[in-house]
Amino acid sequence: MTTPRCRVISDNDYAGDPDGLVQLAHLLLSPSAQVRAVIGSHLAVDDPFGSNAGDSAARAYQRVQEVLDLVGMAGQVPTYQGTELPLVDTDTPRESAAADAIIEEAMRTDTDLPLFATFGGGLTELASAYLREPRIADRMTAIWIGGPEYPELAVPPPGALHPEYNLNIDVAAAQVVFDSPIPLWQVPRDAYRQVLVGMAELRAGVAPAGRLGRYLFDRINDAVAKVEAHGHRMGETFVLGDNPLVLLTALQSAFEPDPSSSQYVLRPAPRITDDGSYEHRDDGRTIRVYTRLDLRLLVGDLFAKLSLQ
Template structure:
């Protein structure tokens, strides 16, 4: 067994991700499952940028059930909507959105609730449109959005809308215009989360069935893209793992994300072309600029190793 907080969990977490896409989401899910200071209340499989002809939320849900089975864990899992919002007023009801509403509206616990989102914002926006009272009952942590002018420059050769924003741009417009407390990890921050394939081979692959599953999933991406002329080199961006860092691996006294850095900015408008438009009256949101990648990765490797040792006993 790894370390268990004597006082139990300090927060509740619902994690929502496009788990059938980039397998960094699977790494994030396993890390969250191994983190005892968070009470993981639900896992939501959400859709990719493709349309209803490919039900990717259902595929994400299937990936979640695979991970839970490999780890011998029972956590409520739900599928989100397979399509994006059609307009800013109409939710896309789904089991995932309903799970967010149900957990946020609980009155039998004082633990803070974090809804962590590693893909699009369809389920959170839908939950808010279905029940606006959730806005002051949770904090949303989102991996997504482009660089803010004056804070960072975009990487070269990045045409179009940032990927997670592009999954459901209307949903992002809803969330940014809402009163929901929001911690944003834009592209310049999540691109800091670089792991070497050598360290993944050394620390993740040997860690039992789930370690091999994660490592093979990451390797498959490079193997699949190589024939198309895309060379991923020997690193991998674990861009969804800050969801665990910021929600769960907070400081012991005065809990906060004290080893990472953020700025406060008025929530901007999300424009139709995926940019930001200043909105001075917007509520303050956290925009993360620097992440504690050391803590994030070493905590994950250590927990995975201890889990594997415990399984072998």
């Protein structure tokens, strides 16, 4: 029987794109990750796809309960609703039980399991937790799906949103985190867009996987229909852009644990400007920026776990 090798706090805008829900199901089905908290966080106030109506964290929290029930873990994992609003500036934290939970878990002294705090949306709760208790920086690693391409590493896709979608949720929070000493593994847009799967693959590998699989596939279909109703043709693929959070935590190598089959570069953390761009600085602390992801392991493990649960 697989025993946990790490602790994970999962924070995501679960009321937004359903890739977050797929990520959550994948994480909960991964026995090497001890899920210590799940946080439903807010979407952008000016979400370009019109997904939010002022209560996105509340709806995200409800989605979390639905997935936990379908996985058979209702009531077994602490869940929290994040704040509904981004930071007002880089000095003032938002008060929330979610930020409290991050602080409490990071400051534990009764376990030696490494702690990963993973974020598939904005960074509001992490920034708030750090502003209130800076000592958490020495006791965790943050993994974030977000941020635009680094010009020397990749080219933005045609018509790319600016600021990048997840960064746009809370630019001030990203500024806090990038300026902090919190160890950071970043999966920017050019990397998370690699997790491209065919709708036929999802129909064959996800939809038949019981009530959970049908729920996830239906949420993906709902999202596709909503976007297409606004005149955008989605084609035959869907991006599971949040699932690298599982790849980089639960699916680390057996010996010398690390995401050994994915590639990253080490670089100074840039300064995040108010308009959501990077400003290079030589004195920034070193962060990991992932450039290539092991898609075979990621997608294969997801489909296998869904079929076996």
